[in-house]
Amino acid sequence: MTAIKKIGVLTSGGDAPGMNAAIRAVVKAASHFNIEVLGVQKGYYGLIHDIMTPLSNQAVYNIIHRGGTILKSARCLEFKTPEGRQTAMENLKKNEVDALVVIGGDGTFTGARLIGKEFGFPVVGLPGTIDNDLYGTDYTIGYDTAVNTVVSAVDKIRDTAHSHDRIFIVEVMGRDAGFIALRSGMASGAEKILIPETKTYVNELIESLKTGLNEEDNSAIVIVAEGSEYGGAMEVKKIVNDHFPDYDTRVSILGHMQRGGAPSAFDRVLASGLGFQAVKGLTEGQHGVMVGSINRKIVFTPFDKAIKYHKSFNVELKNIAEILSA
Ligand code: F6P
Helix, strand or coil, X not given: CCCCCEEEEEECCCXXXXXXXXXXXXXXXXXXXXXXXXXXXXXXXHHHCCCEEECCCHHHCCCCCCCCCCCCCCXXXXXXXXXXXXXXXXXHXXXXXXXXEEEECHHHHHHHHHHHHXXXXXXXXXXXXXCCCCCCXXXXXXXXHHHHHHHHHHHHHHHHHXXXXXXXXXXXXXXXXXXXXXXXXXXXXXXXXXXXXCCCCXXXXXXXXXXXXXXXXXXXXXXXXXXXXXXXXXXXXXXXXXXXXXXXXXXXXXXXXXXXXXXXXXXHHHHHXXXXXXXXXXXXXXXXXXXXXXXXXXXXXXXXXXHHCCCCXXXXXXXXXXXXXX
16 A cells, blocks of 8 residues: 555535535645645546645635635536546646545545546545435535525524415425435424425325414425425425415525535534545545445445445434424
8 A cells, every 4th residue: 555645635516514624624634644635626627627736734724614615616527528537637647646535425426436446546535415315424514504504594484474374385405315305394394395205195295284274373384305206396386376276375495595604513523524534544545435424433435335325215204294293
């Protein structure tokens, strides 16, 4: 095993609160292990276009609490081509980078897996996505903050929904995953939660709303993940309008506000711990893996698995959430 002297760190895909805390942890852990760090700008784009600058401990001062990513992020189509990856590899060699830490979701790990397979280049991944949809970790960096953002928005929407006796359909992020919808729906007492993972029959939706709407509180909240089987909130509104023509049904799409803001304490701690373990793992010969935390234990999961397998979804929690809100 050759000693690692210099690593690159990048953030890729949709940004997530806590990415900066992860970058800080990677830089400080590297310094602890006497390793230099280059910060790669804009994810894989920065590898291909050679945009890498040294990151000192000083450079990551005062960022643990900041949302977004100081390294910027991108979804890079060029990196999907063999030519793009070849150029990236040449730039890594030119800059004498021995290994990479990539922070992102399954798209990020798909790219990382390829450079590991094609060039034998050591890469360790950190799970950074608000979606929490990665196998190999109980929680991804950014998820807790996003859920808290949604809950504080829905609490406010509930105030006005109650005042006006309205039904609100609130759309949250999650193209393929309902983790944000489920947790925020439970925490905000939503009358119904629609997610991509489970089927919800229209009559169930209608029944839940009928139960929720009564003399004491003639308002209701439906949380819908953007990738639900009916589509997003606009589609669900049409269904609700057809069955509740006497109600004023409104839509609120929370959108990218869910990806911003200061990371929660939970996300900062998760990012710090995993960031440290990523660098330590590299010094111990780990590569081609994502570092996660399962039942509070550090677990390295091969990229193949992290990408291919689906994190199991707690259907019982969804049922409980709806029983409790009725
Ligand atoms: O992967 C994170 C995520 O925020 C998803 O929940 C959402 O569907 C997607 O990114 C939006 O991506 P973009 O900002 O590129 O539209």
